[in-house]
Amino acid sequence: MTRFDIDTKSAVPAYQQVMQAIKLEIMSGRLKNGDQLPSIRDLAKLLKLNPNTVAKAYYNLEAEGFIESRIGSGNWVKFQPAKQDTLRRAMLETELKNFLEKAVSLGFNIEDIKQLLERFINDE
Amino acid sequence: MTRFDIDTKSAVPAYQQVMQAIKLEIMSGRLKNGDQLPSIRDLAKLLKLNPNTVAKAYYNLEAEGFIESRIGSGNWVKFQPAKQDTLRRAMLETELKNFLEKAVSLGFNIEDIKQLLERFINDE
DNA sequence: TTAATTGTATTATATTAATAATACGATTAA
DNA sequence: TTAATCGTATTATTAATATAATACAATTAA
Numbered sequence: 001m002t003r004f005d006i007d008t009k010s011a012v013p014a015y016q017q018v019m020q021a022i023k024l025e026i027m028s029g030r031l032k033n034g035d036q037l038p039s040i041r042d043l044a045k046l047l048k049l050n051p052n053t054v055a056k057a058y059y060n061l062e063a064e065g066f067i068e069s070r071i072g073s074g075n076w077v078k079f080q081p082a083k084q085d086t087l088r089r090a091m092l093e094t095e096l097k098n099f100l101e102k103a104v105s106l107g108f109n110i111e112d113i114k115q116l117l118e119r120f121i122n123d124e
Numbered sequence: 125m126t127r128f129d130i131d132t133k134s135a136v137p138a139y140q141q142v143m144q145a146i147k148l149e150i151m152s153g154r155l156k157n158g159d160q161l162p163s164i165r166d167l168a169k170l171l172k173l174n175p176n177t178v179a180k181a182y183y184n185l186e187a188e189g190f191i192e193s194r195i196g197s198g199n200w201v202k203f204q205p206a207k208q209d210t211l212r213r214a215m216l217e218t219e220l221k222n223f224l225e226k227a228v229s230l231g232f233n234i235e236d237i238k239q240l241l242e243r244f245i246n247d248e
Numbered sequence: 249t250t251a252a253t254t255g256t257a258t259t260a261t262a263t264t265a266a267t268a269a270t271a272c273g274a275t276t277a278a
Numbered sequence: 279t280t281a282a283t284c285g286t287a288t289t290a291t292t293a294a295t296a297t298a299a300t301a302c303a304a305t306t307a308a
Contacts, residue, residue: 013265013266013267014266014267015266015267020229023229023230024229027229027230027231028231039283039284039285040284040285040286041283041284041285049267049268050267050268050269051268051285052266052267052268052269052286053266053267053268055285055286056266056267058285059285059286069284069285069286070274070275070284070285071273071274071275071284071285071286072273072274072275072276072283072284072285073274073275073276073283073284073285074283074284074285075284075285088230088231088232089240091230092226092227092230092232092236092237092240093240093244095223095226095227096223096227096237096240096241096244098223099219099220099222099223100244102216102219103216103219103220105144105147105148105151106147106151106212106215106216107147107148107150107151107152107212108212108216110245113216113220113241114241114245116213116216116217116220117220117237117238117241120217120220120224121234121238137295137296137297138296138297139296139297163253163254163255164254164255164256165253165254165255173297173298174297174298174299175255175298176256176296176297176298176299177296177297177298179255179256180296180297182255183255183256193254193255193256194254194255194304194305195254195255195256195303195304195305196253196254196255196303196304196305196306197253197254197255197304197305197306198253198254198255199254199255249308250307250308251306251307251308252305252306252307252308253304253305253306253307254303254304254305254306255302255303255304255305256301256302256303256304257300257301257302257303258299258300258301258302259298259299259300259301260297260298260299260300261296261297261298261299262295262296262297262298263294263295263296263297264293264294264295264296265292265293265294265295266291266292266293266294267290267291267292267293268289268290268291268292269288269289269290269291270287270288270289270290271286271287271288271289272285272286272287272288273284273285273286273287274283274284274285274286275282275283275284275285276281276282276283276284277280277281277282277283278279278280278281278282
């Protein structure tokens with residue numbers, strides 16, 4: 001797995017940073033279905049975290065369907081693009097809802113947002 | 125000001141609910157530049173909150189440039205659309221950036237997002 | 249001038265979330 | 279079978295945040 005570090009100064013909790021990093025590895029295809037992840041203890045030592053913090057990340061990743069854990073054995077990537085698609089869409093919709101809510105509270109309407117998105121895309 | 129209630133069961137803190145409600149009043153035009161807001165104590169009594177909770181909402185609204193507070197006197201809406209526009213746009217852009225970042229980390233591209241937005245708009 | 253009303257500051261309490269310490273129990277491999 | 283290696287469960291500690299209790303200080307209006 002690509003090496004990464006925990007930003008201890010960040011407001012984002014360590015376990016979420018671990019989740020995000022592993023999700024990215026999976027989504028980008030650098031981690032594939034069936035690949036083994038480092039053990040909780042190994043990753044904890046590597047990142048200088050308590051094993052429980054890594055366990056929390058793994059636990060949540062499992063709940064979200066990204067990996068699978070087996071006692072005494074280890075952790076594996078479980079990524080089936082077809083199955084995953086509905087999950088990813090649900091996650092995206094949640095994020096979009098949050099964003100739209102904030103936008104509306106700022107006084108923007110849907111048309112404004114579409115225009116901004118257009119301009120944003122063209123600028124990048 | 126349009127009446128509103130605090131949802132005590134919500135995970136959103138009371139002071140943020142107050143902020144959101146007042147921002148909406150301002151953004152929608154129901155509260156205009158120069159309009160007086162209820163006093164901290166009055167609004168606290170009305171919403172069954174501690175005065176400090178309302179004070180926190182007002183303090184933040186002032187920091188964000190939406191209102192102005194004066195000791196012994198009261199609180200007034202300070203909304204100059206022309207000036208405010210750049211601030212609102214900056215806030216919206218920040219939110220949009222956050223959203224896009226998450227979307228990309230979920231493996232979506234800009235086209236996916238545009239389509240989802242379209243569908244989202246039509247469904248509501 | 250004075251009493252009422254206003255926002256502000258300080259401190260305390262309660263709640264939640266993140267992290268850690270420790271022990272437990274299942275699996276693997278020698 | 280047994281020792282090492284796993285993930286899991288339980289409980290404690292720490293830190294941050296929201297809210298509240300109380301006191302303070304500026305302004306207003308009689």
